[in-house]
Amino acid sequence: MWYLQSIMIDYHLHGNFSGHGSGELFEYVEAALAKGFVEIGFSDHLPKVVDPDPYHAMLEDALPRYVETVLSLRERYRGRVAIKLGIEADYFAGHEDATRALLAKYPFDYVLGALHYLGDWHFTSKQGLARYADEDPAAAFPLYFEQLVRMIDSGLFDVLAHPDALRRGAFRPVASLEAEYRSVARLLAGRGMAIEVNTGGVRRGCGGPYPDREFLAACVAEGVPVTLGSDAHSPRDVGRDYDAAYRLLGDLGVAEVAVYERRGRSTRPLALRLDKA
Ligand SMILES: [Zn+2]
Ligand SMILES: [Zn+2]
Known part of the structure; x- marks a missing residue:
């Protein structure tokens, strides 16, 4: 008898180091253990190198304590769940050097x-939500993808997080973004970056995880590796809506997830066939 054992990772966990997150980091670890995760990664917000503010991202003087907290949790839970030190x-x-130096x-x-x-629209924030009604998707999406290209090209990052988080409710691309999806996918492959399947999209009313299915399919076709994350800002959201992510990945034939150590990537099977005892 065989059964399938899912290799569950959640690489997008926040916490109370940033003002808009809640819960001590150990509470996220406990939640992950309860759900059977084998590997998790904290990825709270890096202090902003432009207009720092403690609500949206921890301030720079909190960063050493964040790092120490994650590293001490890694020791405390060793052998039970692997804990990675990540950052979002x-x-x-124009501020690439400052970001690189901090990282x-x-x-x-x-x-x-x-x-x-x-621009000045913080579209993922609570205040930013109100502006969706006034913004024009015909202008916003191409601009978003232009910025995405610059971001990937900067070489600063390992994983593209919540890849098309501009989508929300009825705010969707009005024209096909097939060309944009393909060029971003090629760029990610060229830069050796992974793309994140982020189940926060389900909670935020996108009708499914980020990214859009067509976008993810373009990345898979280019051989871009995939990571998984819930974008939990409270312990109860750890690993939330993973069924939607597994469905999407299964449909696209993705059988592996990317994992990281000291910014080096390796892959693990998404599911293992284990001998039933
Ligand atoms: Zn956040
Ligand atoms: Zn984010």
């Missing part, structure tokens, strides 16, 4: 690269 970094065009100070296992801003 904003991309601010180089700590022994991160991986760096998620994320866009949360389009």
Whole structure:
């Protein structure tokens, strides 16, 4: 008798180091253990190199304590769940050197690269939600993909986080983005970056995980590796809506996930056939 054992990783966990997250980091670990995760990674927000503010991202003086906390949890839970030291970094065009210098100070296992801003529109924030009604998707999506290209090209990041988080409710591309998807996929492959399947999209009303299925399919076709994350900002959201992610990955024939150590990548099977005892 054989059964399938899922290799569950959650590489996108936040916590109370940033003002908009809640829960001590150990509570996320306990939640992950309860759900059977074998490997998790914290990826709270890197201090912003532009307009720092403690609500959206921890301030720079909190970063050493974040790193120490994750590393001590890694020791405390060794043998029960693997804990990686990750970080989610904003991309601010023109501030690449400051971002690189900050990232180089700590022994991160991986760096998620994320866009949360389009010009002065912080579209992932609570205040940013109100602006969706006034924005034009015909202009916003091409601009978003332009920024994405610059971000990937910067070489600062290992994984593209919540790849098309601009989608929300009815705010969707009005024209095909097939060409954009393909060029981003090629760029990711060229840069050796992975793409994240982020189940936060389900909670945020996107009708499924990020990215859009067509976008992910373009990445898979280019051989771009995939990581998985829930974008949990509270312990109860660890590993949430993973059924949707597994369905999407299964449909696209993805059988492996990427994992990281000291910014080096390896792959693990998404599911293992184990002998039933
Ligand atoms: Zn956040
Ligand atoms: Zn994010």
